[in-house]
Amino acid sequence: MANVIKLRKGLNINLKGRAAETKLTIGTAEEYALVPDDFVGITPKLSVKEGDVVKAGDALFVNKNCPEVKFASPVSGKVTAVVRGERRKILCIKVQADKEQQYADFGKKDVEKLSAEDVKSTLLEAGLFGYINQLPYAVSTTPDTQPKAIFVSAFRDMPLAGDFEYELLGNEKDFQTGLSALAKIAKVCLGVGRQQSSEVLIKAKDVEVNIFDGPCPAGNVGVQVNNVSPVNKGEVVWTVDPTAVIFFGRLFNTGKVDLTRTVAVAGSEVKHPAYVDALVGTPIAVITNNNIDDARKLRVINGNPLTGRQCTLEDYLGAHTSEVTVIPEGDDKNELLGWILPRFKQFSANRSYFSWLLGKNKEYALDARVKGGERKIIMSGEYDRVLPMDIFGEYLIKSIIAGDIDRQEQLGIYEVSPEDFAVAEFVDSSKLELQKIVREGLDILRKENA
Numbered sequence: 001m002a003n004v005i006k007l008r009k010g011l012n013i014n015l016k017g018r019a020a021e022t023k024l025t026i027g028t029a030e031e032y033a034l035v036p037d038d039f040v041g042i043t044p045k046l047s048v049k050e051g052d053v054v055k056a057g058d059a060l061f062v063n064k065n066c067p068e069v070k071f072a073s074p075v076s077g078k079v080t081a082v083v084r085g086e087r088r089k090i091l092c093i094k095v096q097a098d099k100e101q102q103y104a105d106f107g108k109k110d111v112e113k114l115s116a117e118d119v120k121s122t123l124l125e126a127g128l129f130g131y132i133n134q135l136p137y138a139v140s141t142t143p144d145t146q147p148k149a150i151f152v153s154a155f156r157d158m159p160l161a162g163d164f165e166y167e168l169l170g171n172e173k174d175f176q177t178g179l180s181a182l183a184k185i186a187k188v189c190l191g192v193g194r195q196q197s198s199e200v201l202i203k204a205k206d207v208e209v210n211i212f213d214g215p216c217p218a219g220n221v222g223v224q225v226n227n228v229s230p231v232n233k234g235e236v237v238w239t240v241d242p243t244a245v246i247f248f249g250r251l252f253n254t255g256k257v258d259l260t261r262t263v264a265v266a267g268s269e270v271k272h273p274a275y276v277d278a279l280v281g282t283p284i285a286v287i288t289n290n291n292i293d294d295a296r297k298l299r300v301i302n303g304n305p306l307t308g309r310q311c312t313l314e315d316y317l318g319a320h321t322s323e324v325t326v327i328p329e330g331d332d333k334n335e336l337l338g339w340i341l342p343r344f345k346q347f348s349a350n351r352s353y354f355s356w357l358l359g360k361n362k363e364y365a366l367d368a369r370v371k372g373g374e375r376k377i378i379m380s381g382e383y384d385r386v387l388p389m390d391i392f393g394e395y396l397i398k399s400i401i402a403g404d405i406d407r408q409e410q411l412g413i414y415e416v417s418p419e420d421f422a423v424a425e426f427v428d429s430s431k432l433e434l435q436k437i438v439r440e441g442l443d444i445l446r447k448e449n450a
Contacts, residue, residue, distance in 0.1 A: 051078065
């Protein structure tokens with residue numbers, strides 16, 4: 001019997017443009033790219049140079065601080081460019097794709113007969129181990145860490161997030177294989193939403209299923225860790241995106257690295273919101289495929305509106321990205337009287353506008369404006385109302401800004417990741433970049449404890 005965990009804190013933001021459960025066909029790209037910044041906490045070191053020929057699954061770069069951790073090319077072809085930024089930082093490695101794809105063969109494996117070390121070595125050899133993250137610090141993990149548990153959240157509830165149950169169709173066998181492989185290493189906790197009914201999730205084997213019932217961000221893996229097995233100082237848990245579990249399962253079942261994922265193309269400025277099948281590293285222009293309304297100034301987001309990063313059509317699909325969203329930029333609007341108007345078309349978390357009279361099912365076409373300037377923190381409890389974790393969010397943010405490491409540890413910084421504060425950032429009347437603040441705090445703490 002699955003555990004049911006009821007969460008009351010949070011906020012559902014119903015945005016216009018949710019992807020319909022249909023798939024659009026997109027063309028193949030001539031060039032793909034892998035971006036090291038998608039794997040937080042690593043320092044990339046190149047394994048290839050321009051002109052090299054690689055197969056899908058061959059390493060493009062490794063983690064300099066742990067060379068065992070490789071990162072696989074999504075396609076076979078010729079390395080055309082290593083793009084660098086300031087101080088020669090590696091921004092991406094581009095590969096011109098072959099017309100006929102060639103795959104590195106890692107051999108099919110029966111997961112039931114493998115040990116924990118066999119699973120780890122296979123993922124390391126194939127360049128997929130880096131898709132596993134860890135708490136504390138919310139970074140890509142290394143094989144020398146010993147997790148007390150592995151958490152997978154199949155429940156996506158951020159605004160315009162893709163539905164994993166739809167992505168799971170046709171990948172059921174690979175998903176179960178991936179879960180069984182991870183279970184060889186440590187106890188696996190699978191988080192499922194109350195609305196989800198797929199038997200592949202509810203009756204998954206070799207895992208502990210926890211059903212979460214509550215508003216966003218109940219689907220965040222950090223929130224689930226906090227409510228099931230909180231991380232104390234000195235402890236480590238691994239967290240894995242459900243799509244990465246499918247990648248792992250494909251590797252064991254086929255012996256090949258196949259980084260194809262189902263991506264939601266969503267947002268109020270998308271003509272036909274739907275899903276597409278795309279490889280990690282596919283150009284955003286290919287994924288949107290002339291499916292956006294370019295009559296207005298737009299914000300294209302590699303991810304969902306709350307946790308994704310702003311990008312352009314020339315950028316590439318992120319390694320952990322399950323949706324590409326397009327919303328209005330909003331800087332071309334001039335509103336007479338501003339907030340004084342009753343506003344039936346604008347969303348408010350605290351009923352400042354009359355739109356709350358129209359019910360919870362109303363969809364909103366919000367833009368990217370902040371609507372206010374940064375100001376001092378007001379201790380109003382507004383973070384705590386949308387943060388379903390056993391921590392004091394406002395005090396933690398203040399301790400990070402102040403650089404008080406001891407206080408941060410006491411207030412539970414080891415349990416959080418930046419995305420856990422995404423909804424709090426949305427409702428924050430102080431207009432602070434909470435996710436950026438938490439990321440900086442975690443990075444400083446990681447250096448201190450290194």
